[in-house]
Amino acid sequence: MALIVVSNREPYAPRSRDDGGLDWVPSIGGLTAALDPALQHTGGTWIAWGEAHPDVREVQLPQDNPRYRLQRLRLSEAEVRDFYHGFSNRALWPMSHYFIERTRYDVVAWQTYVTVNRRFAEAAVAAYRNGDTIWVHDYQLALVPRMIREMLPDAPIGFFWHIPWPSTEVFRTLPWDRELLDGMLGADLIGMHTTDYVRYFQAACRRALDADTDEGVVHWQGRTSRVVARPIGIEVDVFEDLASRPDVEDEADRIRRTLQTLILLGVDRLDYTKGIPERLEAFDAYLDRHPDARGRITLIQIAVPSREQVDSYRQLRARVEGLVGRINGKHTHSGWSPIQYIYRGVSREELVAHYRAADVMLVTPLRDGLNLVAKEFTACSRDGALILSRFAGAADEMKEAVQVNPYSPGGLAEALQMALNMPLEEKKARLQRLRSRLHASDLRTWAEDFVKEIADQ
Numbered sequence: 001m002a003l004i005v006v007s008n009r010e011p012y013a014p015r016s017r018d019d020g021g022l023d024w025v026p027s028i029g030g031l032t033a034a035l036d037p038a039l040q041h042t043g044g045t046w047i048a049w050g051e052a053h054p055d056v057r058e059v060q061l062p063q064d065n066p067r068y069r070l071q072r073l074r075l076s077e078a079e080v081r082d083f084y085h086g087f088s089n090r091a092l093w094p095m096s097h098y099f100i101e102r103t104r105y106d107v108v109a110w111q112t113y114v115t116v117n118r119r120f121a122e123a124a125v126a127a128y129r130n131g132d133t134i135w136v137h138d139y140q141l142a143l144v145p146r147m148i149r150e151m152l153p154d155a156p157i158g159f160f161w162h163i164p165w166p167s168t169e170v171f172r173t174l175p176w177d178r179e180l181l182d183g184m185l186g187a188d189l190i191g192m193h194t195t196d197y198v199r200y201f202q203a204a205c206r207r208a209l210d211a212d213t214d215e216g217v218v219h220w221q222g223r224t225s226r227v228v229a230r231p232i233g234i235e236v237d238v239f240e241d242l243a244s245r246p247d248v249e250d251e252a253d254r255i256r257r258t259l260q261t262l263i264l265l266g267v268d269r270l271d272y273t274k275g276i277p278e279r280l281e282a283f284d285a286y287l288d289r290h291p292d293a294r295g296r297i298t299l300i301q302i303a304v305p306s307r308e309q310v311d312s313y314r315q316l317r318a319r320v321e322g323l324v325g326r327i328n329g330k331h332t333h334s335g336w337s338p339i340q341y342i343y344r345g346v347s348r349e350e351l352v353a354h355y356r357a358a359d360v361m362l363v364t365p366l367r368d369g370l371n372l373v374a375k376e377f378t379a380c381s382r383d384g385a386l387i388l389s390r391f392a393g394a395a396d397e398m399k400e401a402v403q404v405n406p407y408s409p410g411g412l413a414e415a416l417q418m419a420l421n422m423p424l425e426e427k428k429a430r431l432q433r434l435r436s437r438l439h440a441s442d443l444r445t446w447a448e449d450f451v452k453e454i455a456d457q
């Protein structure tokens, strides 16, 4: 039995070599990091948008040890603009993260979303053989389950929604709320990160579709879909191995030696949902209030560039850079600057070295489906403390983190004070408890169990 994964992003992106060939490099991001190992394990087909080098329609991956086939769809410029930047990232993304004022509900963008979803569905149907399992991912492709269902009435279809599912009043602002729900309900199994998202989704089905719901199921048009909370895990072993590698350890020591201060760390895609400006402002206020902390703490903020074609992301970048400049300008003295800002994707080794070097990890999104960084830090940390937003899906499973309300500057500063002063024994005990849970549901288990659950429906 093979697996067919359908997602917008591809797991590896092509990069030209000097000799004219292509190297396929792993993409950065939660979803692709999650599914590549799963598909390597089962074999099958991954269908995704081939962004760079669109003429390459198919490739066997990973390059050095091929385990599955990547089938790449070519999208026109207008499709990318309207389907991806337009509807996915200007309508569904802000709406699901409660940023209604940032949404643009444009009818042409919606129509393109429908057309492009159909192309993904057709590719999945063409790849499908009896006995296969289809797993569709995320908000860019919510209509695909229904479209596949119409062509393959008996295929096992799963769908995972990786971002928050908002409360019903927010979801109702979407002009195509019924269509979106109907699209998702083509799946046998719908997964989300938390039980709250599942409850809100069911409430939306009742309210918008007048569908019947029971414990964990939605009945709609003669079919039943199960809706389950299955928070994603990380590759715990991979992160632990990296964390104990001598070269990574040396790099962590080097970071600490260079700064000679306590280290606060933020690692995010540069996205307005991640609460980066709020975090910087809270740090600024902390330094104002604790003059003794000046020269003794550095915040390293690593931000990976994201969605730069969308205006609000460019504005966010300018705002963050402005804040970093202003705060550094205000507090820098005798060779110490409070913020080190890294605006690029970093390698896994570099990432883990920073997790190892950090005293306090700041994961303070205003809203986040789950947040993998919180789990990665937990797997790698020496004996650091984790500050975690109550609005990240991961907060449900990570009660031992110092939980904060990122909208409250005072609350953030207090959490920082608490984390910085936490006794070593307590930090170790909290990490220990968090880690034991990471092992119980790592990424491999999450993906394998979900695929099994789809097939068992």
Ligand code: ADQ
Binding pocket: 028, 029, 030, 031, 033, 162, 163, 232, 267, 268, 269, 302, 303, 304, 344, 345, 346, 347, 351, 368, 369, 370, 371, 372, 373, 376
């Ligand atoms: P994302 O919004 O991308 O994922 P997240 O879960 O934090 O958010 O995953 C980001 C990934 O990118 C992590 O693996 C992190 O290590 C990596 N990363 C971030 N910045 C980086 C940098 N500068 N350099 C290198 N790597 C970097 C979406 C949802 C989340 C959900 C995941 C998985 O928005 O809520 O947790 O999918 O379902």
